[in-house]
Amino acid sequence: MSDGPSATGKNADNSTALGCTVLVLGSTGYVGSHLVPALLDKGLRVRAVSRDIEALHARFDDRIECMWADLLDPDSLPPVLENIQVVFYLVHSMASGDDFAARDIRAARILAEASGQAGVKRIVYLGAACPLDTRSEHLVSRRETGEALSQGPVPVVELRAPVVIGAGSVPFEAIRDMVNHLPGTVLPLAVKHRSAPLALSNLLHYLVELARSESAPQGVYLLAGPELISYQQQIRRYAQVVGKRFVMLRMPGLSLAMVRYAMPLFSSVPAAVIRALLGGLSEDMPDDNQAIKALIPQPLLSYxxxxxxxxxxxxxxxxxxxWYQGNTRFREGWPNSAYYGDRLVIARETALPASSLWQVLSRIGGQQRFFSMNWVWAIREWLDFIVGGPGRNLGRDTPDRFVVGERVDSWRILDVVEAQRVLLGFRMKGPGSGTLEFRLDPLAGGGTRLTMLAYWHPAGLWGQLYWYIMMRPHTLLFRRMLRAIERQAHDL
Known part of the structure; x- marks a missing residue:
């Protein structure tokens, strides 16, 4: 397979892409969440699509059309493809389990066929740089997904990207967590293999220009940064940028599988994604990017x-x-807390109206305390007080109403939507950044769903352990709190 634009096959349609409505599939993912505003800044109309419509509305403002679709459900695609000329395909299923490759190929075939029926003029697919003889299941899947798209009726421009350097990129976040939270590490010999990391801003420029271009020859384009460096060199040079001494030793016999099991001890990067990506460390990546440089010239940033x-x-x-992964507002004030966080969701449905539940919930903290198992809260507060934290800073500024900026004992009120939602920021000392959210949602048949959501962005090993050790106790505690809130609301 050529790494340059194809000279045979379907001819790309030269109709206007500039000024069209652009569809971004995978818009809540790492690249998609940055691409959507970048397209908007260039004056393009953008339709963002995801299976998680709530996440879309959380990330993007009302200038962007947000729609729901499931790529494995062909019936969901015609509405989102209506009046679309350019589709960005940024979807992968690495986090879905061992069958991710089959799911990706099936989704690509469904999308290609639906795009042809809808009259789409061009599909831009972001794949991954890979050697022709790669043994990495992840990289093979990325290549086969591109092949599945190109077998459809719509011309495809496939970009094969190397490691992308930017906040949220899994390889970048793995390095950041490692350097931030460890004095050093032992690495397998595989980290000697080299790739050409590309800055996120350079990648976004390529993508935006492909949307703006009235003519982009279909084919496969290899992307690469200006330097071919090993993963070990990336770690060392990141440490130099942030001003930290980091010791690395390479150990014969240490396998990538062992690294996979060790990484969750210091990094919150999704384990399933790490497992898929580690396979790419065992091979040198190609870096012949002449074709894309000729098509879309730009200065490339060094590592x-x-x-x-x-x-x-x-x-x-x-x-x-x-909340969404990486949201800086949920990591404020906690140095080096991880980009990727964890979420615990506990819900309870009740026939009571939201107004009654809100009236009780509004009295949380202060003399009311936390409705159930208050001795557990007291233990945590005293431990925080002993180490110099605000754990015993008890009380409410306004005892029966939520006011943004005021305190609820050692928590701070970050956001309020009356009778619908309140967000509390964790202010006690701990190995990470935490927030607690209460939501009240109406049920179709009457009544209310009362939900507690705990968000935690860990800081290294202790943050990871804190979350996993406390998850079960928190689950029990939150369930009892919701029952107590319902009981008190019933007695009003």
Whole structure:
């Protein structure tokens, strides 16, 4: 298979892409969540699609059309493909389990056929750079997904990207967690293999220009940064950028499988994604990017420049008060808490109206305390007080109403939607950043669903252990709290 644009097969349609409505599939993912605003900034109309419509609305403002679809459900695709000329296909199923490759190929075939029926002019697929003889299941799947798309009736521009340097990129976050939370590490010999990391801003430029271009020859384009460096060199150079001494030793006999099992001890990067990506470390990646450079020329950032840009952009990101992976507002004030966080969701359905539940919930903390098992809360507060935290800073500024910025004992009220939602920020000392959210949602047949959501962005090994050790106790505690809130609301 050529790494340059194909000279045979279907001819790309030269009708106007500039000014069209662009569809982004995978818009809540790492690249998609950055691509959507980048397209919008260039004046393009954007339709963002995901299976998680709530996540779409949390990330994007009302300038972006948000729609639900499931790529494995052909009937869900015609509405989202209506009046679309360019489709960005940024979807993968690595986190879905061992059958991710089959799911990806099936989804690609369904999308290709539906796009042809809808009159789509071009599909831009973001795949992964890989050697022709790769043994990595993840990389083979990325290549086969591109082949499945290209067998459809719509011209496909496939970009094969190397490691992308930016906040949220799994390889980047694995390095960041490692350097931030460990003094050093032992690495397998496989980390000597080299790739050409690409800055996120460079990748976004390629993608945006493909949407703006009135003519982009279909085919496969290999992307690459300006330097061919090993993963070990990436770790060392990241540590130099952030000013930390980090010791690395390579050990014969240490396998990538062993690394896979060790990484969850210090990193919150999704384990299933790590498992899929580690296979790519055992091979040198191609870096012949002449075809894309001729089509879309741009200056490429060095590895150090890309790292600095990623860290600066993250600091400037204001975020919002709805949780999604990497949201800076949910990591405020906690140095080095992980980009990827965990979420615990406990819900209870009741026939009571939301107004009654809200009236009880509004009295949380202070003299009311936390409705159930208050001795557990007291133990945690005293432990925090002993180590110099605000754990015994008890009380409410306004005892029966939520006011943004005020305290609920050692928590801080971050956001309130009356009778619908309240978000509390964790202010006690701990190995990470935490928030607690209460939601009240109406049920179709009457009544209310009362939900507690605990979000935790760990800081290294202790943050990981804190979450896993406390998850079961928190589950029990939250269930009892919801029952107690319902009981008190019933007695009003």
């Amino acid at each position: 150090e420049e890309a790292v600095r840009q990623a860290l600066e952009n993250e600091q400037q990101d204001a975020g919002c008060l709805h």
